[in-house]
Amino acid sequence: MSSRWKNTKPLNRNSRDKEDNWKRAPLRLENYSTIYPPTSPTELLYPSIHPTTQVADSIWSEFQPPANCSDRSLARSRGRDEYHRLPLSSSHRSSQLKNCYLPNLRKEVSHWTRPATPSLSLYSARLASKRTTCSVATEPPPSTTEEPEMDLPKEIFLKEYKKPDYLFDSVNLEFQLGEDKTIVTSKIAVSPGTEGTSSPLTLHGRDLKLLSIKVNGKDLKVSEDYMVDSRHLTVSRPPGGTFNLEIVTEIYPQLNTSLEGLYKSTGNFCTQCEAEGFRKITYFQDRPDVMATYTCRIEADKTLYPVLLSNGNLIEQGDLEGGKHYALWEDPFKKPSYLFALVAGQLDCREDSFTTCSGRKVTLRIWTPGQDLAKTAHAMYSLKAAMKWDEEVFGLEYDLDLFNIVVVPDFNMGAMENKSLNIFQSRLVLASPETATDGDYAAILGVVGHEYFHNWTGNRVTCRDWFQLTLKEGLTVFRDQEFSSDLGCRTVKRIADVSKLRTYQFPQDAGPMAHPIRPHSWTIFIPGAEVVRMYKTMFGASGFRKGMDLYFQRHDGQAVTCEDFYAAIQEVPPTPGQPVKEPMFIPIAVGLVDSTGKDMPLTSIYSDGMLQSLTSDGQPVFTTVLQFNKKEEEFIFNNIPEKPVPSLLRGYSAPVRLDSDLTESDLFFLLANDSDEFNRWEAGQVLSRKLMLSLVADFQQQKTLALNPKFVDGLRSILRNTSLDKEFIAKAITLPGQGEIMDMMPVADPDAVHAVRTFIKKELALQLKDDLLSTVTNNRSSEAYTFNHDSMARRALKNTCLAYLASLNEPDTTELAFIEYKSATNMTEQFAALAALSQNPGQVRDDTLLDFYNKWQHDYLVVSKWFALQATSDIPGNVANVQKLLGHPAFDMRNPNKVYSLIGGFCGSPVNFHAKDGSGYKFLGEVVLQLDKINPQVASRMVSAFSRWRRYDESRQALAKAQLEMIVSANGLSENVYEIASKSLAA
Structure with a gap:
């Protein structure tokens, strides 16, 4: 979404001072993004946008979660599905997209069969300045590759559903x-x-x-x-x-x-x-x-x-x-x-x-x-x-x-x-x-x-069939997110949920496993919850609750479909001024911030040529939700006294990737002043991503790396702001992950991204050393462990600062981390200190890891943490250590948690899993075949780490492809692993 702020012809015709433009003129927020106007609630649940594809009936695709996913996933659900046909206005079958990342929506896929886990997804590919059509398909194209003979299940389409002949x-x-x-x-x-x-x-x-x-x-x-x-x-x-x-x-x-x-x-x-x-x-x-x-x-x-x-x-x-x-x-x-x-x-x-x-x-x-x-x-x-x-x-x-x-x-x-x-x-x-x-x-x-x-x-x-899995999982994830938010800090929880969406969901949606929110896999949970959240945003808490009540009243004891859910939600009392509910495609929560950093009161807005009141009980609001349902929208805020800085997508009101025309100065201003803490965090993340991408380009061109002083000052101001929640500060000073940056690159370069992130982290630690040291000291506590937000926030900030300091690998900071490790009275602080020390290879790291294992070897859950910490390490050549740990007495290939910790954890280290020599790929390929004979479902989740192999340079592509070919040609391969590996190979 792009916004432009204009002085337009004054709406107050009686104004006498033509130079006082901002007091008289409305503020125009022009959306230059393409947004399809939905013609039924179905389109909100099952949106479909894909560049340069023709209108047809679309294919459903599915995915196994990345190998390092820790969230739960569903057991096997076989078959192939078809899209729900999307009702579209013919006048909007084609349009321009500019500066907006839309989630889903869909990705063209080839012939497939459903793997071990039902799934759903949103599509986050950037659709910038491209002609687009909504596409839907009734059946897949013919298979272009011969599949080996194996006892595969019958492929199933949603359109083939019929009620059971017998009850x-x-x-x-x-x-x-x-x-x-x-x-x-x-x-x-x-x-x-x-x-x-x-x-x-x-x-x-x-x-x-x-x-x-x-x-x-x-x-x-x-x-x-x-x-x-x-x-x-x-x-x-x-x-x-x-x-x-x-x-x-x-x-x-x-x-x-x-x-x-x-x-x-x-x-x-x-x-x-x-x-x-x-x-x-x-x-x-x-x-x-x-x-x-x-x-x-x-x-x-x-x-x-x-x-x-x-x-x-x-x-x-x-x-x-x-x-x-x-x-x-x-x-x-x-x-x-x-x-x-x-x-x-x-x-x-x-x-x-x-x-x-x-x-x-x-x-x-x-x-x-x-x-x-x-x-x-x-x-x-x-x-x-x-x-x-x-x-x-x-x-x-x-x-x-x-x-x-x-x-x-x-x-x-x-x-x-x-x-x-x-x-x-x-x-x-x-x-x-x-x-x-x-x-x-x-x-x-x-x-x-x-x-x-x-x-x-x-x-x-319950759900009528597994194509409706988002009905129970997306809805229930939304409920558990709200539950955790109410019992903790809502902003911090929202940041964590959005980070998970970006880390696991958006990368999938940009790869060969992308598909819309119905149906199948672990990924159905998170984006499905975002769709439910948009319903609540659109209809308000009261209207959403009434719709939920009607849903249970109608369908208690039944197996139902997504359409049954939205039909109930749609029948809540009409919105004032909107007697007939029209579902909107994307709700964008917006606030306007004045030059002093305060929210501007919003009283009225022009939309579609009509003046609409924004007041609530006669009082102005400070955040409003803009309803985008056309390819281009213009919203004119009335009675705006000065040029504001817009705060867009507050609270992450819709699961989109937003590319705005906010300047660097605007972002630093929002980082320091936005009343919406999510957007305050987001401003810092946008600045971090831009900085990291710029330095990655410098690194690839062998230029000297330098950190923008404004960026350091911005984080310093956050770190020193005692009015902010401490856990929020911890989130705000944490850099984006390596995977998030690689997803923004045309060709992912794990070595460059790792080098740049390491440089920034150490440079921040060096320039903010005094602030970080005082923060660690001021947040120590001798009180007994309690699980409440204030205590958790204190520990989170202390541990984040300790990790920065330990990255310097200086004697005083290493000694500080070791003291924190030895004096810790709870696992949160002890493990954080161990993780801080483990960043740097050497005797201190090795001795502390051994000490930790000797202390906790009797507790298998703590030992799983120990495995995961070593597996995810970015130290050079870590694959050899992980291979050695496979033979450790505490490791058991039959235990899924141990597999997720060690093998899945290793796949979560981009610089080692994607090692230039292919050692990471070779390790995973061999382990998948071994694991497949024990637990095919877990093996299929591990092999999904190969799914985006084409995102990397040609050399890495060749190495990853060789492992996939080796896997699919193995004798006695399970259908679970074959389906994921073959689909990744054919992408």
């Missing part, structure tokens, strides 16, 4: 858990989905041994009555009307290293069924629109498995012969199969209770191995806080008598929202001041909240 009304499951095998009996009450249907009943199944199948008590005969293949069981001629289906299968959880379906983790039984894991337990219509009530009876050895858990309420338990016992669970609320859960093992629990707004008492339990029980206090606090917040903010009350959380060390996901039985990876539940950082505490708060919030946005109202 499951109730499901009774019986598990006989054994040491060698497990017997599963499912008894299902089946009814026709449509009256008079005579279709075969097709059930999904993987890696199952069928023992028997009965219909209405009668054994069926293979070939004559049913057929079985590697993926399905088909009952050829089901009886008309309702009938009972009984299936007995044998499975082997002890051998299940994929961690999907039912498997064993550290001696305990556990399940993971989202998205298609239930089919590895029994034959079933494993799709989210088949909702049923469930009972689950579990039998197991009482000594080995004293705790037996499943969904719902415990209605019966007792002892059996042979030292066994049983438990019977009942979930009265209908749910899809992906929300089924079972846990059995030796666990202890922390128990508490919560009284709902209607006065009902709910028992809360967090289950974990006994030695970790003391570390669950913060998770319990987080759960109770989430339950209270959901009642107060959304009016949503918990619906059962019991809520369980189970901690599992071996878990592909971060956490899973199974109805009343949430399952979490250990790092997202267990915390103590000695072993967890402030970041860990904040993550636990957010993720516990996220999974609890799914009880309504995902469980009570």
